[in-house]
Amino acid sequence: MRLGLRLFLGFFLVAGLSAFILLRVVLGEFKPSVREVMEDMMVDTANLVAALARDELAAMPPGGNLSGTRFAQRVRDYAERPVDARILSARKRSLDFRIYVTDATGRVVLDTSPTSAVGQDYSAWNDVARTLRGDYGARTTPERLTPYGNAGDLGNGKDPQGSPVMYVAAPVRVGDRTIGVVTVAKPAAAVQQIIFRAERRIWIAGLSLLAVSLAVGVAVTVWMIAAVRRLRRYAQEVQMGQRQVPPKVPGELGDLAHAMDAMRERLDGRERLEHMARALTHELKSPLAALRGAGELLQEELPGADRQRFAAQVVSQSERMTELVERLLALSTLELRRGPEHPRPVALVGAVDQVLALLGDRLAQQSLTVRWLRRDAVELQADAEMLALAISNLLTNAIDFAPSGSELTLQVGIESASGAHGTSAFFELRDHGPGVPAGAFAQLGERFFSTARPGSLRKGSGLGLAIVRQIAGLHRGELRFEPAEPGLRVRLAFPLFTAASQTSS
DSSP states (O other): OOOHHHHHHHHHHHHHHHHHHHHHHHHHHHHHHHHHHHHHHHHHHHHHHHHHHHHHHHSOOTOOHHHHHHHHHHHHHHHHHHEEEEEEEEEEOSSSEEEEEEESSSSEEEEOOOOOOOOOTTTTSHHHHHHHHTTTOOEEEEEHHHHHEEEOGGGGTEEEEEEEEEEEEEEEEETTTEEEEEEEEEEEEHHHHHHHHHHHHHHHHHHHHHHHHHHHHHHHHHHHHHHHHHHHHHHHHHHHTTTOOOOOOHHHHHHHHHHHHHHHHHHHHHHHHHHHHHHHHHHHHHHHHHHHHHHHTTTTTOHHHHHHHHHHHHHHHHHHHHHHHHHHHHHHHHHSSSSOSHHHHHEEEHHHHHHHHHTTTHHHHHHHHEEEEOOOEEEEEEHHHHHHHHHHHHHHHHHHHHHHEEEEEEEEEEESSTTOOOOOEEEEEEOOOOOOGGGGGGGGSSSTOOBBBBTSSOBOOOOHHHHHHHHHTTTTTTEEEEEOOOSSEEEEEETTTTTOOOOOO
């Protein structure tokens, strides 16, 4: 299972279970809480009605009832009183209390229900029996028919589902003597619509919260996966040998990216050092052997001409070793960078002209002529010193291989680049030398790979083209070689839109 799916499923389970448990707790506590509030209000109401009924119940003759009393009329007026009250989102159109009064024996002496229970014995009902014993009397009884007046929204008193009815009683006292009981009854269905609306709102709010949580989970997962993929892409590019800046990701992932970069730097540095030491040792063997041989001969008595020849050989080999070390140091410095150190707009033709001016003596020494085939005014973002070093190495390499009296052809222009690079600026150089064997093209630009100079078995260090390739890579460009028959054609290309965005290491 992929990491993104695992993160999302984990977040979904946590958010879903949390929302489910929260909804269950809220909804589980909501109904009992509403009924507790309703019962609390009914206790107040029952005690109020009991206080109002005291005098007339005390004056009632034994075996009588309260049907014709002033109290009974007021209670009846309450039951028949029209009401239309909007309570927040609910609308109340009926008064739902049923009130009945019993005497000290539990006999009903007043009842507001349409099916009056006056004269019936309620002494066995918990509300009456407990109150007469001095306890708190209350009960809840499911009833098919609502035993009170107009039920309004309940369907004219009909409750086909069977509504639980809450009964709360209060004693009617004269002094310390209980002379009767007043019971107030209210069906739970009277507040059921309020409960339904509240539950629906809770469900909507809970599901909305769950949806928002899942959306946040998706966003966090997408962000996390994007950061991880950037790290993975960076690791893959490093694995392929590309030098990239660590991706900018926040938090621990950013620390991981920098740790990976530091680890790669240490590993690369160690590998470069080992490779450089082996290569340098190999390359220095020939000039050191030549220096030793020339030095041993110079210790002996030699004719002046031989002494001059061996002394020149010492200088030549010393210069060769100096050039090798300098180029190797330059290549090592370039390999530690991730981009141009000081990028700025550079005119490509101007850079080529400056290098040609510096190499004018060598061109004249070999009687080489330079012919421009194309001189477009091209400007690119590049490090001027790096660009000049790359052009200088290409021209020096061409001068070394070009026959005396031959021609070097140059081009500077803009071409349509392959892939997503759009257009690129290029510098192209062609010599008329012996060229490169077909099997050697793949190795051109590698460290210490070189072919023999014309008319000699001596090879170069092979670092010049490696430096050029490294500079091209730092500018997101490329170095290409083509056979020219005769000679070799070299093209150095720089994508115009990427060089400006490079930064130094």
